Amino acid sequence: MELTTAGVATLRRDPDQAATGRDAETADAALAAAGDGRAFERLYRAHVARVHSLVRRMIGPDHADDIAQDVFVRAWTKLSTFRGEAAFGTWLHRLAVNVILARRSTIGTERSRYDHAEDSLDDVAGRPSAPELSMDFEEAIGRLPDGARQVFVLHDVEGYRHEEIADMLGIVPGTSKSQLHHARMALRRHLER
Amino acid sequence: MKDQWTDRLSEYVDGELAASERTALEAHLTACAGCRTTLDALRRVVARAQALDDRPPTADLWPAIAQQIGVVRRAVRGRPARRRFSFTVPQLAAASVALALLSGSAAWLIMRRGMVAPPAVGATDTAPLLVNASASASDRRYATQVADIERALERGRGQLDTVTVRIIEKNLGIIDRAIRDARSALTADPGNAYLNLHLAQEMRRKLELLRQAATLAGARS
Numbered sequence: 001m002e003l004t005t006a007g008v009a010t011l012r013r014d015p016d017q018a019a020t021g022r023d024a025e026t027a028d029a030a031l032a033a034a035g036d037g038r039a040f041e042r043l044y045r046a047h048v049a050r051v052h053s054l055v056r057r058m059i060g061p062d063h064a065d066d067i068a069q070d071v072f073v074r075a076w077t078k079l080s081t082f083r084g085e086a087a088f089g090t091w092l093h094r095l096a097v098n099v100i101l102a103r104r105s106t107i108g109t110e111r112s113r114y115d116h117a118e119d120s121l122d123d124v125a126g127r128p129s130a131p132e133l134s135m136d137f138e139e140a141i142g143r144l145p146d147g148a149r150q151v152f153v154l155h156d157v158e159g160y161r162h163e164e165i166a167d168m169l170g171i172v173p174g175t176s177k178s179q180l181h182h183a184r185m186a187l188r189r190h191l192e193r
Numbered sequence: 194m195k196d197q198w199t200d201r202l203s204e205y206v207d208g209e210l211a212a213s214e215r216t217a218l219e220a221h222l223t224a225c226a227g228c229r230t231t232l233d234a235l236r237r238v239v240a241r242a243q244a245l246d247d248r249p250p251t252a253d254l255w256p257a258i259a260q261q262i263g264v265v266r267r268a269v270r271g272r273p274a275r276r277r278f279s280f281t282v283p284q285l286a287a288a289s290v291a292l293a294l295l296s297g298s299a300a301w302l303i304m305r306r307g308m309v310a311p312p313a314v315g316a317t318d319t320a321p322l323l324v325n326a327s328a329s330a331s332d333r334r335y336a337t338q339v340a341d342i343e344r345a346l347e348r349g350r351g352q353l354d355t356v357t358v359r360i361i362e363k364n365l366g367i368i369d370r371a372i373r374d375a376r377s378a379l380t381a382d383p384g385n386a387y388l389n390l391h392l393a394q395e396m397r398r399k400l401e402l403l404r405q406a407a408t409l410a411g412a413r414s
Contacts, residue, residue: 023367027398030364034405037264044255052254053247069254069261076262084360137241156242162209181203188234191241 025088033079040079044072047089051096057141057153058100067103071096097154101168104146140190144183151176152183196225202232206239335396342403349410361406368402371395 025046031039051071056064075095082091141149150169154160155176162173162180169176198221204210205218222229350358375392382388 026360027364027367027402030360031398031402031405033360034402034409035264036401036405037259037262040262040264041255041259044258048254049247049249052250053245056248065250065252065254068250069258072254072258073261076258080357083356084363138245141242152242156239157245177204177209178200181200184203184235184238185231187238187241188231191237192234 022087026084029079029082029084029088032076033082040076043075043088043092047092048072050089051092054093054096054153054158055100057138057157058097058150059103060142063103067100068096070103071099074099093158097158097168137187137190140187144186147171148179148183148186151179152187155180156184196228198225198228199231202228202235206232206235338400339403342400342407346403346407346410349407352410353406357409361402364402365399368395368399372399 025043028036028039028042032043048068052064052068055067055071059067071092075092078095082088141152144152147169151165154165154168155162160168162176165171165176166173198218201210201214201218205215210218222232353361372392372395375388375395379385379388379392
């Protein structure tokens, strides 16, 4: 998938950066593109939590460090394509999504991507009334089938639209909507426990 | 309990139903307690998702990233920023690389504040020398350095694509504005250590950006 800033989602979670902060990041991106490692480290420290959380929610914790690291290495090599039209964080975030989606197949998360079976979604709620099995919301997201989890994270957590998600995942918008509803219904049961 | 509208509730939450469907669903909601309960729950799920906190990794990934991309980690980390410009010989030695980059701006800063400083930035001879040079002399020295690099950059400008030139010019504008602001603030509070440091950093940043741009232009010529 070509990395562009056009059509990037209006991210609900995108920090409402002050103009000066955004200018500073744009300047750091320019310095980093010219080889300034310190400028790139500043960008890393500003965005690592968000990138790592995205990876963890999309892929799971086992490969999160490895893939988050890969995101920043890829960002370093692609800095020359950052044109400053969007915030650096938005550009980096889209790059992170691309890296994550590219890595899915190599770590076997393709299995049951778009499994509609209610049974597998029921697992998210766990066994009813068993406090020892309770999990936090993040863990519940992690137990969704891959397809439903990725759509849920991209839509409800990250703020992408169904059309963008469909384009990223190679599905039709209707499937994205359906997966989102299944995910929400499963997580609703988790919250009701 | 599930009815014909249950699977449309998420679209309703997201405002994606057509007007006629929305009207029909809202009429249904007035009579269906089950759908109202499900709708409330779905809204709680969405709110919960949007309120998730981002957490950094348990281990710092930067050292491995820096190694992969081939940048050298800073020698001194985690040390609070110093606001007084008094350096020991070991500190000067340890910071020699950084000081080389600071050449123009640091000299300007030191002379402006009339402090005891080494005779030349990065020099190994650290015998102190009381500098009473005027700020205008250091300004001229800095301006000369900037002008030299700008001339080199102008010669190689044709080798850079327009997008790169635009980004460089935009960022130079940002830095110039920061320099102007810092200088303006210093006229009211010349002894403010933070402002002096900030000004020096911005001047250094401008020099670095110009040097890197000139190097980039030269590399493509």
